[in-house]
Structure formats: structure tokens, C-alpha cells
């Protein structure tokens with residue numbers, strides 16, 4: 001089955017999928033996006049992702065490309081046409097095509113692009129070994145809560161991580177506190193066994209997986225604190241991990257070449273990931 005992309009109402013061969021050169025996403029990064037995990041033909045946390053898309057659009061005064069119900073239909077159709085049971089659905093909305101001018105076009109017509117990429121169902125390697133993280137300055141803008149396609153600092157950060165032989169970069173704010181990863185939220189478990197993650201204000205993206213983990217912590221009676229933590233606190237933590245929709249919980253076992261605890265994935269990180277997989281399986285059966 002050939003890979004299919006959705007581009008402004010058309011389902012096209014992925015290799016030939018293209019937008020106009022004056023799409024404002026291409027010229028100004030004037031757009032927002034979502035990545036939703038497709039698990040055994042079900043879109044995990046679809047509604048929270050659409051809620052966040054709605055919020056990103058509203059914060060930027062950008063229109064939905066179509067109504068939310070029609071959007072759900074198109075999402076299902078692109079999934080169906082690609083035929084992958086498990087993968088990642090990428091959704092990008094921009095302020096559309098208009099002659100290049102920074103201010104909003106008078107009659108903006110939002111552009112919508114969607115793609116689906118297959119991924120392995122339970123890639124265990126990163127989870128079993130954990131991943132290494134480097135720390136870098138957070139040089140992003142002040143509205144990181146908006147899931148903007150303007151990802152240049154994240155791109156540079158991920159490359160810095162790769163250059164250092166690490167998987168992810170954790171960004172550090174002007175006060176020396178960790179904000180988040182370039183494509184993930186950052187967590188530690190402190191000496192008392194309390195889960196710590198930064199509050200979801202304008203400084204970080206309110207991760208959908210982050211929200212799910214906080215819900216699970218509540219259910220499992222795991223103490224948690226939403227507060228900033230420093231690189232030093234992370235280095236002395238009992239566990240560290242990162243979260244996102246692509247991989248859920250990934251243990252972090254090294255930060256800037258320092259082993260975290262004994263350098264092995266922590267038990268709470270592992271338990272949270274297992275619980276998340278249970279949730280996905282239950283969700284898959286129920287829907």
C-alpha cells in the first residue's frame with residue numbers, strides 16, 4: 001500500500017505531497033502541529049490532542065481548517081488509507097497561502113497537512129537501557145505552551161544531543177532550572193520517591209502524556225510536585241525520565257555524562273510506562 005499524505009483536501013502520494021512556496025508555514029513558521037500516537041488502529045488521547053490544537057490555534061488567532069467533526073473524519077480517512085495499525089499521525093495547520101507579508105492576510109485560509117508514519121509497537125531498546133541527555137541553554141521564545149512549528153531551537157538542541165552521542169537535550173532557563181526536552185517533557189523522582197515535573201505554564205508545552213502521567217500518579221497514590229527542578233537536582237535524583245506521545249515514558253540514565261543513580265532505568269519510570277501500556281490496551285479494546 002503506498003504511503004498517502006493529506007494536503008488541503010486531497011489525498012496524495014506521499015512522495016509527491018507539497019504545499020505552495022508562499023504557504024506561511026514555509027515562510028514564517030506561522031503554524032501549529034500535533035503528533036498523535038496510533039495504536040492498533042486507535043488514536044490515543046485524540047480529544048486532548050484536538051483540545052490542545054484548538055488552544056494553539058486560538059492563541060495565534062488562526063482558524064481551524066475545517067470543523068472539528070470533519071477533522072476527525074479526515075484523520076480517520078488518512079489513517080485508513082495508509083493502512084498502518086501502529087504509527088504516528090502528524091497534523092499541521094498553518095495560516096495558509098498568501099503573498100509574503102508579515103501581518104495576517106485579510107482573508108486567511110488555513111492550510112492542513114496530515115501524514116502517517118509507521119512505528120514499531122513496543123520498541124523496548126530505549127526503555128530497557130535508558131537514554132542519555134545533555135543540557136543546553138533554553139533559547140526559545142516565551143510562549144512554549146503553543147505547539148508552534150517554529151522548532152529551530154529544538155532542532156539545534158536535538159542535533160547537539162546527537163553530536164554528543166545522546167538522545168535528547170534538556171533545556172535550562174535563565175534561572176538554571178530545567179524547562180523540558182526538545183521533543184519531550186522532563187521528569188525526576190527525588191530521594192523521597194516524589195515525582196517532580198515543571199508546572200505547565202508558558203515555559204513548557206503541556207504534554208498530553210505529561211497529563212496522563214499525572215493522572216496515573218494520582219490513581220496509583222504516587223506523590224508528585226509540579227515545580228521547576230535544577231540540573232543539579234536532576235543529577236542527584238533517584239530516577240529521571242522523559243515523556244511524549246511517540247514513546248510515552250523513556251528512562252533517562254545519564255545527564256551530561258553523569259549516571260543517574262545506578263545508571264539503570266528506575267522502577268517508577270518502568271511502572272508508569274507499563275501502566276500507560278495497560279491504559280492503551282484497555283482503550284483499544286473499549287473503542
Ligand SMILES: Cc1ncc(COP(=O)(O)O)c(C=O)c1O
Pocket residue numbers: 035180181182183184185204205206207208209210243244245246
Ligand atoms: C517541546 C515538547 N515538549 C513536550 C512534548 C511532549 O508532548 P506530548 O506528550 O503531548 O507528546 C513534546 C512533544 O512533541 C514537545 O515537542
